[in-house]
Amino acid sequence: MSTLRPEPALDTAFFTAWITRAAAAIETDRVRLSELDAAIGDGDHGTNLDRGFAGVMRVLDTTSPRTPATVLSLTGTTLISKVGGASGPLYGTAFRRAGNALGDAAETDLPGLAAALDAALAAIRKLGAARDGDKTMVDALAPAVAALNEAASNGTPLLDALSAMVDAARAGAEATIPMQASKGRASYLGPRSVGHRDPGAASTVLILTALRDTAAAAGSDVGSNGSGSD
Amino acid sequence: MKKLINAPDNVVADALEGLAAAHPSLAVDLDNRVISRAEGPRQGKVGLVSGGGSGHEPLHGGFVGYGMLDAACPGEVFTSPVPDQMLTAARTVNGGAGVLQIVKNYTGDVLNFQMAEELAGDEGIEVRSVLVNDDVAVEDSLYTAGRRGTGATVFVEKIAGALAEQGADLAAVAAVAEEVNARSRSFGIALNAATTPASGRPGFTLEESQIEIGVGIHGEPGRRRGPIASAAQLTQTALDAINDDMSLSGEVLVMVNGMGGTPLIELYIIYREVQRLLAAKGVTIARNLVGNYITSLEMQGFSLTVCRLTDQFTELWDAPVQTRARSWGR
Numbered sequence: 001m002s003t004l005r006p007e008p009a010l011d012t013a014f015f016t017a018w019i020t021r022a023a024a025a026i027e028t029d030r031v032r033l034s035e036l037d038a039a040i041g042d043g044d045h046g047t048n049l050d051r052g053f054a055g056v057m058r059v060l061d062t063t064s065p066r067t068p069a070t071v072l073s074l075t076g077t078t079l080i081s082k083v084g085g086a087s088g089p090l091y092g093t094a095f096r097r098a099g100n101a102l103g104d105a106a107e108t109d110l111p112g113l114a115a116a117l118d119a120a121l122a123a124i125r126k127l128g129a130a131r132d133g134d135k136t137m138v139d140a141l142a143p144a145v146a147a148l149n150e151a152a153s154n155g156t157p158l159l160d161a162l163s164a165m166v167d168a169a170r171a172g173a174e175a176t177i178p179m180q181a182s183k184g185r186a187s188y189l190g191p192r193s194v195g196h197r198d199p200g201a202a203s204t205v206l207i208l209t210a211l212r213d214t215a216a217a218a219g220s221d222v223g224s225n226g227s228g229s230d
Numbered sequence: 231m232k233k234l235i236n237a238p239d240n241v242v243a244d245a246l247e248g249l250a251a252a253h254p255s256l257a258v259d260l261d262n263r264v265i266s267r268a269e270g271p272r273q274g275k276v277g278l279v280s281g282g283g284s285g286h287e288p289l290h291g292g293f294v295g296y297g298m299l300d301a302a303c304p305g306e307v308f309t310s311p312v313p314d315q316m317l318t319a320a321r322t323v324n325g326g327a328g329v330l331q332i333v334k335n336y337t338g339d340v341l342n343f344q345m346a347e348e349l350a351g352d353e354g355i356e357v358r359s360v361l362v363n364d365d366v367a368v369e370d371s372l373y374t375a376g377r378r379g380t381g382a383t384v385f386v387e388k389i390a391g392a393l394a395e396q397g398a399d400l401a402a403v404a405a406v407a408e409e410v411n412a413r414s415r416s417f418g419i420a421l422n423a424a425t426t427p428a429s430g431r432p433g434f435t436l437e438e439s440q441i442e443i444g445v446g447i448h449g450e451p452g453r454r455r456g457p458i459a460s461a462a463q464l465t466q467t468a469l470d471a472i473n474d475d476m477s478l479s480g481e482v483l484v485m486v487n488g489m490g491g492t493p494l495i496e497l498y499i500i501y502r503e504v505q506r507l508l509a510a511k512g513v514t515i516a517r518n519l520v521g522n523y524i525t526s527l528e529m530q531g532f533s534l535t536v537c538r539l540t541d542q543f544t545e546l547w548d549a550p551v552q553t554r555a556r557s558w559g560r
Contacts, residue, residue: 038429042426042448043428043429043431043433044426044428051239080312080345081314083312084283084311085338087338088341088342128341182373183337185375188368188375188446188453190369190373
């Protein structure tokens with residue numbers, strides 16, 4: 001008899017699976033992200049992130065991180081080394097700070113994950129000096145982190161909490177369309193930046209969706225093993 | 231997209247290999263992507279490091295050599311370099327007198343150079359950074375990432391480079407770099423957009439008779455579009471934008487810069503107009519550069535940069551320089 005686990009363990013394998021899924025999602029949407037960037041920037045957001053996450057996958061494949069924190073820390077340092085632009089330092093520092101927040105534990109839980117993403121958001125805010133409504137990745141990440149923290153404090157089940165996080169991220173990215181950019185290269189366009197989705201907010205949605213989908217996949221594996229459908 | 235490349239992902243790597251093969255006076259670290267002087271650091275001299283996205287050649291690698299930069303860090307096309315590159319550069323050029331990073335004001339460049347400054351500091355290398363933000367086309371710094379760094383970068387690298395070559399300390403070299411930036415303004419106008427190898431498409435599209443006014447150097451659109459006009463009228467537009475921001479008088483240094491796809495003959499027509507307009511204001515062009523110094527791949531258009539000279543600037547401008555892009559006095 002296999003053990004029925006209602007929720008997947010948020011362990012090293014889970015975090016590795018998340019980053020792997022995020023890397024695949026970025027690769028799949030590389031052209032779409034670059035096209036979003038071309039409208040209000042210089043059209044390379046997808047290319048740069050894809051190069052960074054490909055580098056992350058090489059590092060994760062050749063090292064065996066022992067803790068969730070190591071997975072996130074390696075992800076962060078590799079993104080800083082490979083991506084360039086503003087998104088490299090911002091995403092890279094976010095993953096590193098999230099890793100720091102997890103400490104040495106072999107496994108975390110929903111409140112721990114929420115605290116890690118809180119730390120990631122704080123790092124991005126500090127480094128990029130972006131406020132809400134500046135038409136940046138913060139506009140997707142901030143509502144997502146708020147939704148996750150609220151769900152965590154209400155004792156919401158993991159998958160529901162992560163789905164609430166993704167919904168908030170998507171709504172936040174959607175809300176960047178009518179905004180006028182006041183940070184980054186899009187800000188040079190002034191009013192001409194209105195009417196376009198921010199590419200950083202779009203990639204944030206991809207990364208957070210990968211997190212939710214990783215939990216869903218892990219949960220359904222556990223569920224199908226445990227329920228023995230026939 | 232028609233380009234003389236092997237593969238979009240290999241553009242920078244292939245170009246650096248060609249650069250290394252063509253110029254034995256340069257040391258090109260292909261793994262870390264750092265271009266430095268082959269002779270290495272001089273003890274007691276402040277090291278000058280700059281860098282930025284590729285696609286602006288000859289900036290910055292073309293300005294590595296005696297009297298200007300000690301090292302340049304080329305990023306991917308139109309993408310800032312990563313901190314590892316600047317850290318390698320700082321280690322490579324440090325002659326014990328510290329390192330000055332010359333950083334064009336773009337969010338990505340600022341963040342990556344800032345991280346490099348911290349990393350080098352942790353290793354005991356004294357690093358300072360100066361921001362170049364001369365582009366008056368960015369009107370409202372409160373609601374933007376601030377003014378972009380464009381043509382004044384060439385002036386900063388030359389004048390600060392000359393002072394460093396004379397043995398001035400880090401504080402003095404940083405101070406003159408900041409002063410050059412503060413006394414310089416630029417404005418650019420493009421006739422078409424650049425196509426990055428990665429995207430394969432122009433950064434923006436223009437009708438046959440339209441131009442992009444107040445354009446940057448990364449293929450991003452400018453502040454507004456307008457109809458094509460005569461060289462005299464376009465020069466007036468650029469010069470008015472500069473003069474409205476910083477009233478011009480006395481002796482100035484002028485650069486009429488091509489964006490990569492502009493015939494030199496057209497740049498000289500622009501220079502003629504600049505000269506006439508400034509003369510009418512009683513402003514003297516004491517020194518000038520006309521040519522392609524900070525480009526945007528194959529973009530057609532020009533940028534105008536004006537620096538209000540001081541006696542010190544003029545003396546340092548005239549000091550010997552020996553780089554791939556400019557050489558005199560040596």
